[in-house]
Amino acid sequence: MSAIMPLDSVSSLVAFVAAVESGGFAPAGRKLGLSASAVGKSVSRLEQRLGVKLLHRSTRSIAVTSEGELLYVRSAQILDEIREAESAISQTRARPRGRLTVSIPTVLGRRVIIPALRSFVDKYPDVELSVHLSDRRVDIVEEGYDLVVRLGKLDDSRLVARRIAPHRFSTCAAPDYLSTYGSPRSPDELVRYSCIRYRSPNSGRLEDWEFIGETKPQVLGPGLVVNDGEALAIATLGGMGISQVPTYLVSGDIAAGRLQEVLAEYTSDRGHIWLVRPPSRPEVPRVRVFAEFTTALLGSNSI
Numbered sequence: 610m611s612a613i614m615p616l617d618s619v620s621s622l623v624a625f626v627a628a629v630e631s632g633g634f635a636p637a638g639r640k641l642g643l644s645a646s647a648v649g650k651s652v653s654r655l656e657q658r659l660g661v662k663l664l665h666r667s668t669r670s671i672a673v674t675s676e677g678e679l680l681y682v683r684s685a686q687i688l689d690e691i692r693e694a695e696s697a698i699s700q701t702r703a704r705p706r707g708r709l710t711v712s713i714p715t716v717l718g719r720r721v722i723i724p725a726l727r728s729f730v731d732k733y734p735d736v737e738l739s740v741h742l743s744d745r746r747v748d749i750v751e752e753g754y755d756l757v758v759r760l761g762k763l764d765d766s767r768l769v770a771r772r773i774a775p776h777r778f779s780t781c782a783a784p785d786y787l788s789t790y791g792s793p794r795s796p797d798e799l800v801r802y803s804c805i806r807y808r809s810p811n812s813g814r815l816e817d818w819e820f821i822g823e824t825k826p827q828v829l830g831p832g833l834v835v836n837d838g839e840a841l842a843i844a845t846l847g848g849m850g851i852s853q854v855p856t857y858l859v860s861g862d863i864a865a866g867r868l869q870e871v872l873a874e875y876t877s878d879r880g881h882i883w884l885v886r887p888p889s890r891p892e893v894p895r896v897r898v899f900a901e902f903t904t905a906l907l908g909s910n911s912i
Contacts, residue, residue, distance in 0.1 A: 624651035706735035716838035761880035803850030
């Protein structure tokens, strides 16, 4: 059985988080109603208890050590959850507030979610939203995320997951390219075309194209290989060949006629778009409203 943290250690954590967020002991003291000396002593007791240096001090400023940064991320999250629990007890419909940390795949974030965030921020001004764009499969629990958007197949049973939309793909090319080389009539004909491919910067794996009814990787013609989703779309717009890309990346270009779909009747979805969160944390108001916002946005037919 783990030992219960002493109350003075909890108060030291509060002082430490306040010092980091305020940038010094004096402003932290003003925030907490304590003297700068009292805040400094609380942090020193915490360092002694943990046996590590959390802050580098100078006469004018403080700097967080690597150990301090790790403790800050987890402690700030815990204190936020304590405050949220207190709020939930005092009022049944708490106004969404507090820090919300989310991870979103890079291109999906840039093209779809970030452009729509103004409406969320205007509606929930008390939510301190921190958005991390990354194609790396983050560890939600260990890295302290409240919500993560994931694409494709979900294989982590530890998570609470909500399936919000198919992960749709489009096979497409620029009109000039198709007028020169013609359109493929079946996936088997792609071997005769220049095919622009995506290589994952994380795994180094060259992404296969998927078609309905196909049980093995499609044989594709040689072409440009890129490790960035937006570069894939730009190269396709530039007439360098045919690509298979997430529909949300090219839907606007297809609607405007800058790109044309080919093999639409063969192109299959690749799993789903998921919204996931750690099972150990309740769906507090700030998490709930962002989940609703994301579900409405990504569940639309426009992507």
